[in-house]
Amino acid sequence: MKNTMARRGMRAFGSGLLSLLIAASIAGAQDFTDKPIRSLEIRYDGAKTVDESRIRNLMSVKAGHKFSAEKLDDDIRSLVESGLVDDVRMDGEEYGDGMKLIVEVTTRPSLAGVGFTGNSEFTSGKLAKESELKPGSPISDALIFEARKAIVKYYNGYGYPDVTITHTLQPTNRPGYSDLILNINEGEQNEVRHIVFRGNESVKTRVLKSEMKTKEKGLLSFMTKSGRIDVSKLQEDEERILDYYRNRGFLRVSSTGFKREADTKRGRVNLVMDINEGIQYKINQIAFAGDMKVFSEAELLQVLTLNPGESFSSKNMRKDKTTVRSYYGSRGYADASVVEDIQDAGPGMVNITYRVIEGRPYRVGRVTIEGNNKTKDKVIRREVPLKPGDNFNSVDVETSKKRIQGLNYFSNVVTETNPSVQDGYRDLRVIVDEKNTGQLSFGLGFSSIDSIVGYINVEESNFDITNPWSFRGGGQRFGLNLRLGAETQDFRLSLTEPWFLGRRLSFGGEVFYRGAQNxxxxxxxxxxxxxxxxxxxxxxxxxxxxxxxxxxxxxxxxxxxxxxxxxxxxxxxxxxxxxxxxxxxxxxxxxxxxxxxxxxxxxxxxxxxxxxxxxxxxxxxxxxxxxxxxxxxxxxxxxxxxxxxxxxxxxxxxxxxxxxxxxxxxxxxxxxxxxxxxxxxxxxxxxxxxxxxxxxxxxxxxxxxxxxxxxxxxxxxxxxxxxxxxxxxxxxxxxxxxxxxxxxxxxxxxxxxxxxxxxxxxxxxxxxxxxxxx
Known part of the structure; x- marks a missing residue:
């Protein structure tokens, strides 16, 4: 028996439906549910541009595991969202007392070369170097995005804030390889000479300038990079200025944003922002509305930052809304929402009413970890206080993200909560992007105490003493430091286990030598x-x-x-x-x-x-x-x-x-x-x-x-x-x-x-x- 199903387009139907379709399509007349997977085979539809080991590393299902449609669901997502795979098909066959799972993938083409059009300010060779694109790499969406971002940043650094880049792929005569063509619209060169505010009667110009990331070009611009215009950062600066006003009671402040006005010097512009401050408001009254059963109005009023008689602050209002949602989230009300209603209450006064929709309480369903090809699951899971069956707690979801980020093993951490196949449950999905956790440094230095000193440092913050020869993924911390100076000589070898005996208890040891003549x-x-x-x-x-x-x-x-x-x-x-x-x-x-x-x-x-x-x-x-x-x-x-x-x-x-x-x-x-x-x-x-x-x-x-x-x-x-x-x-x-x-x-x-x-x-x-x- 053999059944086949294409998977990529069905992700939009939702996790529960996708799992059922996988089970039905692969199992067909034969029910493979909970049967052991005796063999897992990777096949390629077209050129093999991604190594088989990399495909397997993106999958949690392994030979020896029991068949699970839900796990295949997760693996299909991982493969497609990696940007390395265009399409995935699953085949199931009887195999002894279990089954044989066949994963057929269509992988993205590999990079043959990179070309540029529209670039007059910089040579194609220079831009290719800045893109850091390497021939032979799979052309993933992430690879293209990073290359475009690097080139935009390079142009921005030379005063081209309006540069835009598009791309096309051109197949080559070599099967499985394509050229990446980056089409560049450079725009005009602009650098900031002066930042000017008009209408700011209540706030000094120097104060508003200090709120901005964009700075005027100065004598040390070659070091500070000041004077450069990044359009996205300039838009953020506009919002920072308005938010500065709103946080001080100017609720109705408005502006048309920064305009660029040509300066007398070629290539320079002045940034001008017209501000209509409006009047400064104070809070007359704060109240809650809605069908509230979990907390009373009196309980919620006690935890607010804003109080009647104080100046209105949008920052504190947002903080208060987050606090209220966190209170509900700590009780399992993951869908609780808070919407503010601001009404005038006389000259210079406003009333704030927070309208609360409590929703319903949830429990924790599945907790899945994705993207950890080196780091063991347990290293991440032990940082997640939520376990299946627990009362759902949105505060713990945020705590989990902060703890995992604090490990410093990952360049990005995403926590998602999704409806579960079980009514009244929410699934937690943790997605990580691993980064290099090892460091090797050596060289010569100088200090006023030790004069010239040579050093070698080896650090691995995600060490695993039980995993030779890789020695990675166990969440331990290893250090070897050697320092030889004119006045001191140091050697130190250390190892720390941050979760000793499975508890949040750090245990470690070191051996050391120090010779001091200073x-x-x-x-x-x-x-x-x-x-x-x-x-x-x-x-x-x-x-x-x-x-x-x-x-x-x-x-x-x-x-x-x-x-x-x-x-x-x-x-x-x-x-x-x-x-x-x-x-x-x-x-x-x-x-x-x-x-x-x-x-x-x-x-x-x-x-x-x-x-x-x-x-x-x-x-x-x-x-x-x-x-x-x-x-x-x-x-x-x-x-x-x-x-x-x-x-x-x-x-x-x-x-x-x-x-x-x-x-x-x-x-x-x-x-x-x-x-x-x-x-x-x-x-x-x-x-x-x-x-x-x-x-x-x-x-x-x-x-x-x-x-x-x-x-x-x-x-x-x-x-x-x-x-x-x-x-x-x-x-x-x-x-x-x-x-x-x-x-x-x-x-x-x-x-x-x-x-x-x-x-x-x-x-x-x-x-x-x-x-x-x-």
């Missing part, structure tokens, strides 16, 4: 050891961390140290077993260049003789940082730390003492040059108590470069629990924050202000370092 002029230190840690999330923003770290430490005192120096007492070989417990809360909106939020950390570390250590010491730490986003995208940061060491078995070992100075705390002083000193040599010997604080204001200069002004202050005292300000040192300075292609770099120049220890005053200090935040 800690002091009077000794060198070498650390070698290993560590284990266990981290438990408490909330979305906080976690506790427990770790065990075992180190062998060697301290070598320099030969030229005088016999009466305190440094003579610190040398030797030591064992440092450390138990640490810490708590972290982090609400920052980004790791790099955070603009709001704060981070707080506190912890205690115990080094115990009972575990083989050379001392009984306890180290207490409290640190934190807070960020505010101010005018013109400037950022104010307040940060600081307090550390204290208590040792009950003699003096604190040199490797556990506290120091200040350098790029990470007091930038106006040399590295580790603030603290109690050795009377014989004048070198800093460190203390048992330390604290510092810093205030920094950064502001944008050009794209990817920010300026900074800062003030630092702190002290190191000899004894434990001594937080007196007698040894308070401070500095001020300025710097640059550069987000370069190879990493974020900071350059600071600090000048000492208060220096109670004159030996610490060595004039202004340059600090050059990699500006990573953690």
């Amino acid at each position: 800690l002091s002029d009077y000794y060198e230190q070498t650390n070698v050891g290993a560590g284990l840690f266990l981290r438990k999330p408490l909330t979305n923003r906080s976690y506790i961390n427990a770790s065990l770290r075992y180190e062998k430490i060697r301290v070598d005192v320099e030969d030229n140290v005088p016999a009466d120096s305190l440094f003579q007492e610190i040398g030797g070989k030591f064992t440092r077993p450390a138990l640490e417990l810490s708590y972290t809360y982090d609400s920052r909106d980004a790791l790099q260049t955070p603009r709001k939020g704060h981070k707080f950390e506190t912890g205690i570390t115990g080094i115990l003789e009972s575990l083989g250590g050379n001392s009984n010491s306890f180290i207490f730490n409290v640190s934190g940082s807070k960020f505010w986003n101010l005018w013109f995208d400037s950022i104010l940061e307040l940060a600081g730390s307090m550390d204290m060491v208590e040792t009950s078995s003699g003096p604190t070992p040199i490797y556990d003492r506290q120091f200040l100075g350098g790029a990470r705390n007091l930038r106006g002083f040399e590295y580790r040059d603030v603290g109690p000193r050795d009377p014989a040599t004048g070198g800093v010997i460190g203390g048992d108590s330390a604290a510092y604080a810093t205030v920094e204001w950064s502001f944008p200069l050009i794209s990817s470069v920010r300026g900074a002004l800062f003030y630092d202050g702190g002290f190191v005292n000899l004894d434990s629990w001594d937080f007196s300000f007698d040894n308070y040192h401070s500095d001020f300075g300025a710097g640059l924050r550069m987000n370069l292609p190879f990493g974020p770099i900071a350059l600071d120049y600090g000048i000492p202000l208060q220096v109670p220890d004159a030996r610490a005053d060595k004039g202004g200090q340059f600090n050059f370092y990699i500006d990573y935040e953690f």
Whole structure:
């Protein structure tokens, strides 16, 4: 028995009907439902332009699986939506005690070459290079879209905002291959000289300009790319301007948008926007209407951002509508809708009525994952709190998307909810687009502490130790870092499992080596050891961390140290077993260049003789940082730390003492040059108590470069629990924050202000370092 069915055109009939058609067409008189698929064969109708392994990777159905029309439904979608396949047909045959599934595909042609018409400003060779099209690649819709987008962006970069591109495919004499012809309409060259607003009586022009992504051409345009016109971004700028007004009560603001007016200089234009502000409105009354059974009006009024007496704000109104929908969505009312009705209520006053249609509650049906050719299903599913049979929760759908995006394994994540074949259920479909999760970097660098340094970094954020030789797809994090510098040598090998024992519990370990000749002029230190840690999330923003770290430490005192120096007492070989417990809360909106939020950390570390250590010491730490986003995208940061060491078995070992100075705390002083000193040599010997604080204001200069002004202050005292300000040192300075292609770099120049220890005053200090935040 054999039955055949073409599938591509039937996708529009809906998932349930398509599944039934597949089952009926393939099964025919013979019911294959739940029969094992003993063989799965891929056949090609026409030229074979897509490798068979790639076709199989796009399918979830495999040999050995039971026949399921629903899974074939999903696979047909995956094949067609990949853009690599034009048509799919399914054949079913009896095969022993099961069935043989035959998948016949018509694949897209491969690229023979690329040609251009209409291009006079740039050569075809240059445009072909910008398109990044490679002969031999299947001509998918996504490939053509990315090529067109790249060329449009290239033209935009040279002041051609109106460029449009169409394409045609021309078959060649080579079977299965076609030429791609891109037809270009370049338009006129335009660059922005001035941005002008007319009618803006309530808002200053500079404020409106700051809301725009489009900028005027300036002296640094070759770096900042200012002056360029992107039509889509300019339309977004128009809406940003109007939304700025609406968020401040100007409900009826209107404009005809930006017009381009020719400037005296050829190729330049002025952007002019006429604004009719209207009057500023306040809210008189807010109410709810509709047949509401799940929540009362009083309950919903309590969660709103807008309140009577305040200025109208479209942003807050949208936020309130989302909040109300989320409240219903958390109870399973996936179709709940909220529509605002705004009515005048006298001069400068409006009433807002939110009309609610609750709909009906749903449960979760099927949860399907698509697009994960490397990443295991379980790695994605464990980030989805919704399981089949659960009460449907639209908030959890959004949470799932954010969690999966947060893995940083995928360039795009889409979550869709669709009607299920079961009445009263909603299916959840998660579609991911995988990206490269491994990084290999090596090269030479420079810092003010270490001079020249060579490094090799190997990182894989989607590692799988159980999957040789690929080692990918398990959601583990692997790192190998080697750094060789004039003053330091580092080696670190680490592995982390973020879902230990199937729970949201991170378990990891590392082995490390560190040789440091930059800690002091009077000794060198070498650390070698290993560590284990266990981290438990408490909330979305906080976690506790427990770790065990075992180190062998060697301290070598320099030969030229005088016999009466305190440094003579610190040398030797030591064992440092450390138990640490810490708590972290982090609400920052980004790791790099955070603009709001704060981070707080506190912890205690115990080094115990009972575990083989050379001392009984306890180290207490409290640190934190807070960020505010101010005018013109400037950022104010307040940060600081307090550390204290208590040792009950003699003096604190040199490797556990506290120091200040350098790029990470007091930038106006040399590295580790603030603290109690050795009377014989004048070198800093460190203390048992330390604290510092810093205030920094950064502001944008050009794209990817920010300026900074800062003030630092702190002290190191000899004894434990001594937080007196007698040894308070401070500095001020300025710097640059550069987000370069190879990493974020900071350059600071600090000048000492208060220096109670004159030996610490060595004039202004340059600090050059990699500006990573953690």
